[in-house]
Each structure stands twice: as C-alpha cells, then as structure tokens.
Amino acid sequence: MTDRYFQEELDRLESAGNYRRLMPAEHSGCDVVIGGRRMLDLSSNDYLGLAADIGLRKEFMAGLSPENFQMSSSSSRSLSGDFPVHEQVERQLAAMFGREAALVFNSGYHMNIGILPAIAGKDTLIVADKLVHASLIDGIRLSGAPFCRFRHNNTEHLEAVLSREYGKYRQIIIVVESVYSMDGDRADLERICRLKDIYDNVSVYVDEAHAFGVMGEIGLGLAEELNCLADIDYICGTFGKALGSVGGFIVCSATVRKYLINRMRPFIFSTALPPLNWMWTSWLLDRLPAMKPLRSHLASVSAVLRDALVSYGLEMPSDTHIVPVITGESSRAVSLAGRLQDKGFFVLPVRPPTVPEGSSRLRLSLTANMSPDRIESLIKVLEDEMQLADKK
Numbered sequence: 001m002t003d004r005y006f007q008e009e010l011d012r013l014e015s016a017g018n019y020r021r022l023m024p025a026e027h028s029g030c031d032v033v034i035g036g037r038r039m040l041d042l043s044s045n046d047y048l049g050l051a052a053d054i055g056l057r058k059e060f061m062a063g064l065s066p067e068n069f070q071m072s073s074s075s076s077r078s079l080s081g082d083f084p085v086h087e088q089v090e091r092q093l094a095a096m097f098g099r100e101a102a103l104v105f106n107s108g109y110h111m112n113i114g115i116l117p118a119i120a121g122k123d124t125l126i127v128a129d130k131l132v133h134a135s136l137i138d139g140i141r142l143s144g145a146p147f148c149r150f151r152h153n154n155t156e157h158l159e160a161v162l163s164r165e166y167g168k169y170r171q172i173i174i175v176v177e178s179v180y181s182m183d184g185d186r187a188d189l190e191r192i193c194r195l196k197d198i199y200d201n202v203s204v205y206v207d208e209a210h211a212f213g214v215m216g217e218i219g220l221g222l223a224e225e226l227n228c229l230a231d232i233d234y235i236c237g238t239f240g241k242a243l244g245s246v247g248g249f250i251v252c253s254a255t256v257r258k259y260l261i262n263r264m265r266p267f268i269f270s271t272a273l274p275p276l277n278w279m280w281t282s283w284l285l286d287r288l289p290a291m292k293p294l295r296s297h298l299a300s301v302s303a304v305l306r307d308a309l310v311s312y313g314l315e316m317p318s319d320t321h322i323v324p325v326i327t328g329e330s331s332r333a334v335s336l337a338g339r340l341q342d343k344g345f346f347v348l349p350v351r352p353p354t355v356p357e358g359s360s361r362l363r364l365s366l367t368a369n370m371s372p373d374r375i376e377s378l379i380k381v382l383e384d385e386m387q388l389a390d391k392k
C-alpha cells in the first residue's frame with residue numbers, strides 16, 4: 001500500500017526528469033569507470049587529487065600498526081570517545097588558521113545542521129546568500145531563527161537588508177560560502193567583513209567547502225587568500241573535498257568551541273569519526289602547506305578551460321576550478337552531457353530547482369591530477385559538440 005504511494009511519487013520524478021539513481025563507480029587516478037565505460041571524472045570534489053593518490057596512501061600506511069589502526073571511536077566525544085588524535089587535529093587546525101580554537105564534526109553536513117541551531121535562536125536574524133548549500137538551509141530551518149536571503153553575491157542588497165533589520169534583533173549572522181558550487185564564483189569576503197564595522201551586532205559565518213585546500217598560500221581557503229581570516233567569526237569547511245578525507249570543521253574562538261561542545265546536538269549525539277580517519281586527516285593537514293604546486297596546476301588548467309569557453313561566447317561567472325557550461329534549456333544540458341559521456345568525459349547536467357530556471361548547465365569540476373592534455377581534449381570535444389548542438 002505505502003509502496004504504491006512511493007512508486008507513484010517516483011514515477012512523477014522520473015517523468016519530470018528529476019529521478020536520481022546511483023551509479024556504481026570505480027576510480028583510477030582522475031578517471032572513473034561507470035557501466036564499463038572509462039571516463040575523465042569531471043564531477044569529483046577531489047580537487048587536489050589526494051583521495052586518488054595511491055603513493056600518499058602507501059606512505060601513510062607505513063606508519064600504521066594494529067595498535068593505532070582504530071576503526072571506531074565507539075562513542076560520542078562527550079563520553080569516552082575523545083581520543084588524543086581528535087584534540088591534536090583541532091590544535092593543528094587552530095594553529096594553521098592562527099585562531100584560538102577549532103572543532104571537528106563527522107561531516108560538513110553535520111557541521112552546518114548543527115552549528116546554526118546551536119548559535120542562533122528566535123532573537124537572532126540569519127541573513128544568507130540566495131545560493132547557499134542545502135546543508136546551510138537545513139541548519140537555518142532547524143535553528144528556528146527568523147531569516148532572509150540576499151541576492152547572490154550582491155553586497156549592496158546584503159547591506160540594504162542589514163540597515164533595514166539592524167536594531168530589531170540581539171544578533172545578526174551573515175551566512176555565505178566562499179566559493180559557490182554551481183557558478184564557481186567567489187564571495188567578496190572583505191566587503192562582507194567590513195559590514196561588521198558599521199553594524200556591531202553582526203557576525204559572519206563562512207563555509208569554505210569548495211575553497212579549503214585549494215586557495216590561499218598554505219591552502220586554508222579564500223579567507224586566507226584575501227587576508228581576512230581574523231575577521232570571520234565562524235570559518236567552516238569540509239575535509240571531504242580537496243583534503244581527500246572526511247569530516248567538517250569550524251575554526252573559531254575558544255568560547256564558541258566550548259559553547260558548541262555543550263549545545264550542538266549532532267556533536268553530542270553521534271559517534272565520533274574513527275581515530276584512523278583523524279590520523280589520515282592530521283597527516284594530510286601537515287602536508288597541505290607544501291601542496292602549492294597542486295594548487296597552482298589546478299588554477300592554471302582551470303583558467304585554460306574557462307578561457308576556451310569564454311572564447312565560444314559562453315557566459316562565465318566562475319573564476320575558479322568549478323566551471324559551469326551554461327546551456328540554458330534543460331534538454332540541451334541533458335543531451336550535451338550524454339554526448340560528452342559517450343566521448344569519455346563524465347559530466348552531469350544540473351537543472352532547476354538546483355539552479356535557476358533557464359540556467360541549466362553542465363558543472364565541470366577540475367582536479368589537480370588532470371594533465372593539460374586531458375583538458376585540451378576536453379576543450380576540443382566541447383567545441384565540436386556545442387557546434388553540433390547549435391546546428392540542430
């Protein structure tokens with residue numbers, strides 16, 4: 001009976017072209033093998049290629065023994081699950097960011113759905129960019145705090161909202177990402193932080209999910225690159241993308257850390273990630289500053305791809321390693337994705353409601369283990385396929 005209801009709903013999704021299915025995938029370097037086809041993986045968030053790097057794994061594994069190969073923390077950190085390596089990673093993060101404290105969570109999703117409800121209540125206004133990630137939206141909803149959105153990356157609109165709402169709330173929290181996952185564009189963090197000089201009850205929450213590891217001299221993200229680490233109250237990120245590990249984190253004041261340990265439900269009520277995983281994270285964090293050549297390579301292949309797309313007359317909001325190919329109509333995005341997959345490039349179409357109506361696209365995400373040759377062949381195939389599409 002209930003299955004019939006679910007099936008009808010699934011049929012509706014399928015006919016609207018919004019049905020999701022899992023595609024078992026094998027990975028090898030920057031390639032993915034799906035359904036027997038080997039393709040360049042343009043949908044991965046392994047931005048530095050660390051998760052795919054077998055040499056790194058070998059090096060790391062040389063330091064393992066049955067004693068430290070601990071695959072479970074066996075409880076929440078609030079009980080007996082607070083292992084020395086947990087505290088070590090947090091001290092490491094705080095030191096790298098030059099801030100008082102850090103706290104690590106089981107994922108970036110836990111981080112965003114946990115922190116916002118802990119720090120924001122009815123007397124808090126949350127003002128979020130129109131395009132923030134679903135996990136931030138869920139965190140905002142769970143907080144029960146009043147909230148409003150400002151137009152994407154439009155600091156004038158943000159300021160207008162602040163001047164209208166200032167004085168009505170105990171605090172206002174501005175929630176943004178540093179690099180946005182669909183357009184690959186950056187937030188103007190410096191200007192956003194300057195608003196704190198005008199409105200004294202405002203704090204700033206930045207999710208660096210797509211920039212951590214990738215930007216900044218030592219890879220801390222966009223705030224490091226823009227030299228405004230000290231101005232951001234809540235710097236968050238994930239280890240699941242460029243760092244090639246798993247977990248979310250916040251870098252903050254010692255007081256905020258203590259407050260979250262006492263108030264953040266996903267932190268209190270879930271078993272901590274296994275110590276083995278924290279060791280891997282810590283090992284990679286130690287090496288992150290020296291990975292500058294990977295960051296430079298990623299920046300340079302990304303610029304080559306973006307420049308080519310601009311030369312074909314495509315709109316290009318991105319100035320990062322996330323490169324959208326905006327096709328407008330959904331059907332064009334779907335057919336172009338299919339043809340690119342046939343030619344050995346794994347790309348997926350992104351359609352409304354994930355992106356605004358009329359801005360369907362392919363989202364190409366580049367990784368540092370892609371050679372300039374592979375990017376050149378991608379550019380050629382894109383050029384051919386887009387001309388074909390125009391002639392039809």
Ligand SMILES: *Cc1c(COP(=O)(O)O)cnc(C)c1O
Pocket residue numbers: 107108109110112133135177181207209210238239240247248
């Ligand atoms: C991917 C992502 C997350 C979720 O991080 P996970 O560690 O994968 O759970 C959170 N915020 C943003 C902006 C993201 O892109």
